[in-house]
Amino acid sequence: MLQKEKKVQEHRLPDLANVKGKVVMRLAPSPSGPLHIGHSRMAILNDEYVKRYGGELILRLEDTNPANIDPFAYEQIPRDLEWLGVGITKTIIQSSRMEIYYKQALTLLENGHMYVCHCDQEKFRKTRQEGIACPHRESDPAENASRFRKMIDGEYNKGSAVAVMKTDIAHPNPSIRDWIAFRMSAAVHPMIGDKIHLYPTMNFSVAVDDHLLGLTHVIRGTDHISNTEKQSYIFQYNNWKVPEYFHYGFISIPDVIMKTSVIRKGILSREYRGWDDVKLHTIMAMKRRGYSPETFRRYWIESGLRAQNATFSWEIFNSMNRENVDKDAKRLFFVTDPVKIRITDAKPTVSSIPFHPERKEMGMRKYQIGKDPEIFIPRKEFESVPDGGIIRLKDLYNVIRKGDSFSYSQDQTFSSRQTKIVQWCPENSEDFEVLRPDGTVDRGRIEPLRSEVRGISQFERYGYVNLSDGYGLFLHN
């Protein structure tokens, strides 16, 4: 059967400014854990533009803070991106580029654009807040360079020396005044071990790499606006061509833990089974529940990249996903909190219900129903029928309540508006559990032919459920 093509207005991302031929863009997650739904936005937006204009999409793993790295992320992030349909053309890891950063720093130091500062953290913060230069700011470039080499060699401890980018000590925005470009860390880096203890800060390595990689366009959140200005000093000092920047507004996603460190803690404490726990919104977890990658793409394209902040809408996201999964979702009856009822003196029959009302080629669900059958219906429905009341067992027949049992109704007419239509399961149905993302479990009975259903099913009058794991994972209504 032909599905009527639904008229959906095509949302289109605005054009990028200043495109000359191909574009080079990047994704720059920190490997502190697998990607979650929040990351999927920047990934898809960048991917869309590279696909529109042609060019390169570079995955740059930003691991210059050894204290916040999970080795698993290095392998999982590419998998997450692949599942989302994001086409990476090149992957680089910042921790393997230390020599490059050091070299750039030395040049900046020698040209007097950076200095090594030995003020303690408190003092550094205070003088900068007041817009006062510390004595180290005017030290000799050659001396700065030699101190920096000592930092590389690990001759200073954490906190006793930092390398600072000279900007404008009286800049109206205090955070832009002489910002820290390198600091010492005692931590052992999971990828490069403990041989290196001098690390660039994000603003330094990002600026250097954005240039070296030849980025033409950078789209990132508004939270990076002041970083863009900080980074512009490096471009200026080196006389580098500045990429085109665009900052999009922050989207807050309700009921989602965005902090990877919090998730990791929950995994360690066994609150979550792992990164793909149904209570989580990592790409892994959402994939497992049954969301389709097209949903992510469509949602983020429709959201666009306005400078305005917004709230993520699960209603809209789920509605889009429903459109993606419904055509392949076989229907099944799932009876929660089941009550077994006997139907007396019924007309023996074979129930015959399509797996999908609009796709008859998917076949029928057939069950032999005898003369005095016992079946299951939801307790809620059972309790709402008064003695003598009538209910329609969906796709079967009408029954009338008689005390605690039911009798077959001679009158089989009904109206979907006036008669209660209820899903049911035959006696040989199985126990079944559905895990919900709020951590609760719905227990009930599922019809035997569930064994023929893989992937996502629509449990009629209940919701969409992913059956892949042998038990149910609730997707959405």
Add this chain to the structure above:
RNA sequence: GCUCCGAUGGUGUAGUCCGGCCAAGCAUACCGGCCUUUCAAGCCGGCGACCCGGGUCCGAAUCCCGGUCGGAGCACCA
């Protein structure tokens, strides 16, 4: 406090750069209808918005000024 940004219905957006085709489009939610069969699907229909005040102009959601409200940044995180 300082720096910067934004403001279209319940929610998400289109339109704003280059003022008229916008008495504002789409989606979702909601409401109603349809359907011998999903009181959470499907189809059809309906309700619902340009933050406020001035200005420019024949004409403003769109341009200018002021106000209000909201947000982001102000780390030896990214």
